[in-house]
Amino acid sequence: MPPIGRTARLRVSKSLDFGVYLVDELLGEVLLPKSEVPRGCAVGDWLQVFLYKDSKDVAIATTRTPLATVGTCAYLEVVAVDSVGAFLNWGLPKDLFVPFAEQKRRMEVGRFYTVFVYLDNTGRIAATPRLQRHLSELSEVHRAGQPVELLICGRTDLGYRAAIDDTHLGLLFDGDVFEPIVQGQRYAGFIKELREDGKLTVCLRLDNEESRDALGEQLVAYMRERGGSMAFNDKSPPEQIYKAFGVSKKVFKRALGQLYREKRVLLEEQRVSLVKPTPER
Known part of the structure; x- marks a missing residue:
């Protein structure tokens, strides 16, 4: 896998006035500029860096963490547009290039776009909003509930x-x-x-037996903390249910129904209460 556009752990091979050189098996020696060299760094140390190409198309390292790496998607802001394309802020000194040919419509400065980061046919890092060129809409490897x-x-x-x-x-x-x-x-x-x-x-949330059981226990704990009841039932507004429990009204009602069938709660006009355990004789 090409190292450009990805993070790597590299060993310091040489220290000079303007920075240190790191050794990569494919790229050879790569410069980490002096401004990015950690204090106390010495020859033989190992550093975690991101590898990309500078404005002269030369491989260079940085200890900064970009907002995206090759093979990932990100939501990035356009900071400049010129005669060849647009440029995105991705957290590094050299902005991320989006060729005009990859733009569905001309990008505008100040707007954010979801893009996929890739290596072009020259080995340079670029981005595209045409996600379907790199992400498949079909799958044979996923399963329900994954x-x-x-x-x-x-x-x-x-x-x-x-x-x-x-x-x-x-x-x-x-x-x-x-x-x-x-x-x-x-x-x-x-x-x-x-x-x-x-x-x-x-x-964002599964509606299956396992998740209903978990929500049911959450409701029971909620009522116990409030003296054994709560001011929610199957007639409560959906927005109030979501604000309190982070689930839809449909999911809430199913979990509540399960607790009722298990005879753990009483469904009242304005409230739901825990069933009090029968005292032992």
């Missing part, structure tokens, strides 16, 4: 488009959203369904 990391890419008519583990694209339906969703934010989520057409739908 934990994944989601990056929210933008809105669709049905919900939100999400990058899944920086390798696939999926859809988060509006009906599975019960909290404010922010474009460019990463969320822990799950594969909800692998559809017949091979495409993926995702969710």
Whole structure:
């Protein structure tokens, strides 16, 4: 795997007035500028660095952490546009280049875009908002219930488009959203369904027996902390339920119903109360 655009742990081979040289098996000696050299660094030390190319197309190292690496997605701001493309702030001195040919429509300074970072055919780091060129919409490797990391890419008519583990694209339906969703934010989520057409739908919380049991115990603990009852029931407004427990009303009602069937709670007009244990004789 090419080291450019990724982090690496490299050994210091040489120390000079303008910085230190690090040894990489593929690139050979790579300069870490003096301004980035940690205090007390000496020949033989090992440093964690990010490798990229400077304005002269020469491999260089930095101890800074970029906002994205090759093979990942990120939500980045455009800081400049010229005759060949746009440039994004990704936390390094040299801005990240997006060629015009990769832009769906001309990018604008000051706006944020979800992009995928890749190496172009010359070995230089670049970015593209055309995610489908690098992330697959079809999958044969995912399974329902599988934990994944989601990056929210933008809105669709049905919900939100999400990058899944920086390798696939999926859809988060509006009906599975019960909290404010922010474009460019990463969320822990799950594969909800692998559809017949091979495409993926995702969710932020599973509605299965295990999660219902966990929510049920959460409700029981909530009531115990409040003297054995709570001012919530199956008629409570969805926004109040979400604010208190972080779940949809549908999920809340299913967990509550399970507790009722287990005879652990009493469903009252305005409240839900824990069933008091029968005293032993």
